[in-house]
Amino acid sequence: MPVIAFFSVDRRQLAxxxxxxxxxxxxxxxxxVAVGVPLGILLSRRPGWRGIVLGSTNVIxxxxxxxxxxxxxxxxxxxxxxxxxxxxxxxxxxxxxxVRNTYTGITGxxxxxxxxxxxxxLTPWQMLWHVELPLASPxxxxxxxxxxxxxxxxxxxxxxxxxxxLGEFIFRxxxxxxxxxxxxxxxxxxxxxxxxxxxxxxxxxSLVRVRH
Amino acid sequence: MxxxxxxxxxxxxxxxxxNGSRELISRLNLTVHRGETLMLxxxxxxxxxxxxxxxNRILNASQGEVRVDGRSTAEWDAIRLRRHxxxxxxxxxxxxxYTVEKNVALIPSLEGWETARVRSRxxxxxxxxGLPFDQFADRYPDQLSGGQRQRVGLARAxxxxxxxxxxxxxxxxxxxxxxxxxxxxxxxxKQRLSKTVVFVTHDVAEALMLGxxxxxxxxxxxxxxxxxxxxxxxxxxxxxxxxxxxxxAQQIFNSGGSGLCR
Numbered sequence: 402m403p404v405i406a407f408f409s410v411d412r413r414q415l416a417x418x419x420x421x422x423x424x425x426x427x428x429x430x431x432x433x434v435a436v437g438v439p440l441g442i443l444l445s446r447r448p449g450w451r452g453i454v455l456g457s458t459n460v461i462x463x464x465x466x467x468x469x470x471x472x473x474x475x476x477x478x479x480x481x482x483x484x485x486x487x488x489x490x491x492x493x494x495x496x497x498x499x500v501r502n503t504y505t506g507i508t509g510x511x512x513x514x515x516x517x518x519x520x521x522x523l524t525p526w527q528m529l530w531h532v533e534l535p536l537a538s539p540x541x542x543x544x545x546x547x548x549x550x551x552x553x554x555x556x557x558x559x560x561x562x563x564x565x566x567l568g569e570f571i572f573r574x575x576x577x578x579x580x581x582x583x584x585x586x587x588x589x590x591x592x593x594x595x596x597x598x599x600x601x602x603x604x605x606x607s608l609v610r611v612r613h
Numbered sequence: 614m615x616x617x618x619x620x621x622x623x624x625x626x627x628x629x630x631x632n633g634s635r636e637l638i639s640r641l642n643l644t645v646h647r648g649e650t651l652m653l654x655x656x657x658x659x660x661x662x663x664x665x666x667x668x669n670r671i672l673n674a675s676q677g678e679v680r681v682d683g684r685s686t687a688e689w690d691a692i693r694l695r696r697h698x699x700x701x702x703x704x705x706x707x708x709x710x711y712t713v714e715k716n717v718a719l720i721p722s723l724e725g726w727e728t729a730r731v732r733s734r735x736x737x738x739x740x741x742x743g744l745p746f747d748q749f750a751d752r753y754p755d756q757l758s759g760g761q762r763q764r765v766g767l768a769r770a771x772x773x774x775x776x777x778x779x780x781x782x783x784x785x786x787x788x789x790x791x792x793x794x795x796x797x798x799x800x801x802x803k804q805r806l807s808k809t810v811v812f813v814t815h816d817v818a819e820a821l822m823l824g825x826x827x828x829x830x831x832x833x834x835x836x837x838x839x840x841x842x843x844x845x846x847x848x849x850x851x852x853x854x855x856x857x858x859x860x861x862a863q864q865i866f867n868s869g870g871s872g873l874c875r
Contacts, residue, residue, distance in 0.1 A: 511704075511706075511709075513702060513703070513704035513705070513706035514706045514707070514708060514709070515706075516671070516702060516706055517700065517702055517705070517706025517707070517766070518706070518708075519671060519695075520669055520671060520695060520700035520702070520779075521695060521696070521700055521719070521720055521769070521770075522691075522692045522693075522694075522695030522696035522720065523692075523723070524692055527723060531708070531719065532708060535710045536708075536709070536710055
C-alpha cells in the first residue's frame, strides 16, 4: 500500500506537520472562545446589535476559505507571518457558531428562572455566573464543537499561504498528482476532526448529565 | 409605634405606562401595613402583577412614588431592595441546574453568611415548608412534583429572612388538592412568621381564605380595599361579580352535596 509506505518513510515530517496543525487549530480556537463567548454575551445584553454581528460573522463564513486567506495576505504586520495570518483567518471562520450558540443559549434561559433570579436580587454578573452561563453551557459547548471541527478542516488550506500544517501534504500531493501523499495529509486531518468531535461531545454530555 | 412604623409598603399616586405608553396602572394609592397579608385580586390584565413588580423594582413607576419602609424605591439600591423582599412566582423559577439545597442557599451565601449558618438556615426553612432536609436537599427541581417545587420556591424566598414577601399566584398552576394543602399550610405559616405579604391571585376563595385585606383591581385601577368580611358584605359594583361567583360555587356545591348524600 502506497499510504503505508509513505507513513513509514516520513514519520518525522508527519509528526511535525500534525504538530503545526494542532497548534494552528488550538490557538485559533482559544481566540475564538475568548472573543466569541463574550461577544455572544454582549449580544444577549444588546439585542439591537444582533443583526449586524451575526450577519457579518455569517458573511465571513460564506467567503471561500482559500479566498479569505488570500484577502488577508496584503495586511501589514500579519502578512509577514503566515501562521499569524492563518490563525486570524481561521478564527474569523469559526466565530459564528460560538457567538450564535452563546447568544442562543443565554437568551434561551426560561423566563420564570430569569424572573426569579432578578426578583431575588442577583446582580447582572451573578445572574451570568450562577444562572445564564451554567444553563447555556451545553449549547455553548456545542458551538465550540462545531467550530473546532470546521477549523481542523479549514486549517489544511493554511498550507496554501505557507503556514504549514497537514495541508502541506495535500497541496504537495496535488502538485505531484500522488494520491498517497494527499491521503497522508487528509487522513490524519480527518482523524483529528473526529477525535476532537468525540472529545467535545463527551464533555458536552457530561455537562448535561451533571444535573441528574 | 407611630404611623410610619406601621407602614411597610406605600403607593403614592403611582402610574405605570409601557414604552408604547399604554397605561397599565392609573393613579394607584395603596398602603400595606407591616405584618399583614394583602391580597391583590383581579382578572388577567387588571394590573395586579404589575403592581407587585413595582414593589421590588422589576418595573419602575412612570409617575408617583412607591415606598418601602418609608423610602422611595427609586432611592433604594435595586439589589438591596430585592434582597430585602422575598419573591415567589407561579412556576417557582427554580434553577434547574442547582439542587434544592443550592437553590435555597444562594441568596444567604451571596449575602456572605458563613457556611454553617447557611446550612442550618436551609434546614430550617425547608422544615418550615414541610420538606425534610435529608430527603430533599440533594434533589434537582426536575425530580420534584409541582407542589414540592412551589414549597422550595417559598423556602428560597424566605431563606434570607426578608421582612416582606411578594407572591405572584404561587399556587396557580397546582392541582386543586395540592393547592388546598399549600393554602392551608400557608395560612398557618404566615401567622408564625409575621411577615408583610403581598399576594397576587385571581381566585376569590383564595383571597378570602388567605388575606387580612383584599385589594380589588380592575383594568389598572384600584376598586377598593376590604377585609374578607367587608368584601362578602359589600354592595360595590366591582365586588359583586366576585361575590356572586363565590356564592354560586358554594350553592352548587351545597345542593350537589345534599343531592349526593340524601
